[in-house]
Amino acid sequence: ENIPNEEAIARLKEKTSFHKVRSLDKFICRNYFIDFNTMQLHYEPSIKSFMCRDVPYIDLCDLSEVRKGWESDRFNVIDAKFRRKLHASIGPKNLPQLEEENCFSLVFDNGMKTEDLVAPNPEIRDTWVKGLSFLIASYKDQLVNDEQTVWLNKQFREADKNNNKSLSFDEVITLLNHMNILMNEKHAKALFNMAHIHKHKMNLRELKEDTLDREEFLVFYQLLNQRLELEKLFRKYSVNSTCIMGPEELRDFLVDEQKLTGSSSIEAYRLALIRGCRCLELDVWDGDDGEPIIYHGYTLTTKITLRDVLKTIHKYAFKTSQYPIILSMENHLSIEQQIKMAELMRDILQDYLYVTPVDKNKSHLPSPEALVRKILIKGKKLPQLKPKKLIKLKKALDLNPIKESESEESDARDDEEEDEGDESDDEMSDNEITVEANDANIETNAENTSQSKTENKTQNTNNTENKEKSKDHNASNSDNHNKLGHTYKLAKEFSDLVNYCAAKKFVSFDDCLNKKKWKYYEMVSLEETKSESLSKNKTKNDDSDEDTAETGGEAASTVKSKFPYVNFTRKHLVRVYPKGTRTDSSNYNPITHWNVGAQLVALNYQTCDKPMLFNEALFAMNGKCGYILKSEYLRKGKEYGVSGKTSVVNSPTGKVKKVWITIISGQCIPKPGNSFEGEIIDPYVKLKVYGHSADSFEFKTDSVKNNGFNPIWEQSCEFIIRLPEMAFISFAVKDQSNTGKNAVLGQYMLAFRAIMKGYRTINLVDSENRPISPASLLVHVRFEDVADYWSPE
16 A cells, blocks of 8 residues: 555566456456557457467556456356355365455456456555556546547547557548548548658658657558638637637637526446435345345346445445435345344444434424535334323234334424324324335335444344244234234334335325325325326316425415425425336336426436436536525416416526527548448437427438548527526437438537527437447537517417
8 A cells, every 4th residue: 555656556567467357156357458559558468379460458547446456247146155154165265365365356447347357465456456556547648638539539549450559551541431531542641641751851761661650650641630610710810811710819719609697236326326316225135144236026037245335335426426315225125134124224334324303393404514424314213102092002912112202202293283183192193103014115214323232133133032922922912913004114213214205195286285194394206197297287277376485595485386295395206217117127118207296206227218308408507516496486486387388488598589590511430330330420419499389390411422520510409498497408420321320420419598609519328328429519509588488378
């Protein structure tokens, strides 16, 4: 650990023997070293086969991090076997160094692939981890500062098929095809010769082969990269129609055009957190070794331990955002393993776990700022019963699930309810006292407490003893249990971790909006089709009464919406989850649910489809912190129409927008799948508006034949956006094909609220929402207010 960076990096040049872990019983010995000329990690078998000709390598630009210890899916399996004392069956007998202190993992940029290695000893492991981590960090800094050069270096390496660190003319022609540049050989040869600096300095007879080195290749690229559309823009604002802008011309450009003066893998959880996800669903089931496991029940998905997932959450929870995380618990556990789950949460999440009880004197949820770096648990919570009911349950079940302090609080509240004419003990509804874990999608907010492990163990022991008693008196308890109409399948140790996200069964919005029945910290989970159906329901009474809501300590006038869904989500959380028939992990359209105020719209992060692009676009507006302020019309209750057919709509910003977008040009558009093979593409751009149904709009440019390198379209469209806060705009670059489906070459989705006026560059992403730098579009955007409100009628 104390070795200087310079020394650690120097040692990476030397071949070092590691064992690569393929599976529990297969290890491959390889020699690894760094080639600093190409910034590649090379590896070769320790004993070369006569069939092994080229040395394989890993580009450092393809790595995202290096992890010490057993911090990958493959190592987690080994870790589980060690915990279960099955390590004698792991691996060959001649690998005694398979200990966590000798292991590390290289994590690739997509996060789903790792190279798991075992070093001869901890010192070598630490040296390589430190050296590689420094190189990867340095490379990422370079990528930020000079993205174009990094991309060009990668193109050069991939085109250099014989690894001689130079490109022949044939290799250059192949590269031009890969970069989607149609050029006849005569023109290409002329540029090749112009870039061939050494050819002009040396006698041709001294050159063994006509090639471009790395420096000359950069010159060749500069000769290719003429931006005629930018030259035209410069001439428009420049002095005497040249390509030079003076200070005054630059000011005119900025003011006129840019408007600057205006106003089921562990890795899957890690990636979701890194991408800013703030609510994770954990589907927990009983494990064979007494510890909970996570998988989607009644499916063939891989099983992983809750312990490993919690460790990953603890490590990556606040890497991207400091704001709170909600763990939505799908609880299918027995009482014993619920107790174990609560113990694991306290032990692993530590100070992040929020366990402070809710303040019953308040009437609204705390802001995310008040819960910075805290993890909350969403789940069902044991009810705080009235004294008479508590006595009946104690006698019937011989259980003591409620503390005396809670009983005292219940006493005080009971007196208040009786004064208000509330229902008596015997009239309490089933919804208030029935706790069935199998019916709930449990989402919980959690924070660590000061309780010692000894206290936790004491609680676990007491719970176990109570369970044994209940088993002894199973028959009598069952009868009384059924007479009372209560089902208790929830461990108190887990219930105590639930506070601001207490799950409650949904009956109707009329029931939910009853302030006597529903507390501000209680929430509901709705299946996607149920949520969509409810979003269209209106109240029978259409009066727009005004309420007073506290906002930042000041009274603000709000208008009751005609949609009870909207009214409920002003003070309560609603989580929407995919329907059970989505076994392929596909996603539903989240916009419908956001538009009525649902805060937690659960999507499958492993599936990068259009709904996921909406999600990325929405939360990109707030620095990917995972939270964004609701639209004004949802907070203050302006009327709006969900269907877009019958309602008068006040625009969320108070203004309807007319938008003009010119798609000017594209740069470095790749072939499908970024392939070297295939014909040069014929790209076109498709623009589409999503959001309110009345704002639907599509536009398509013409295709540019045989040019993906720098296609120019210069085509414009105009359209109206009636509800800007609902709107998203999609840009997709596709390849015009006469024989098959038009392949998507690059795309980008953004919320209309994030769009700025002027000339803008749109950096494209691939089908997995990964940047495909330097592929981009150059567009010009203009919009203005054209009306104060909109009526679909």
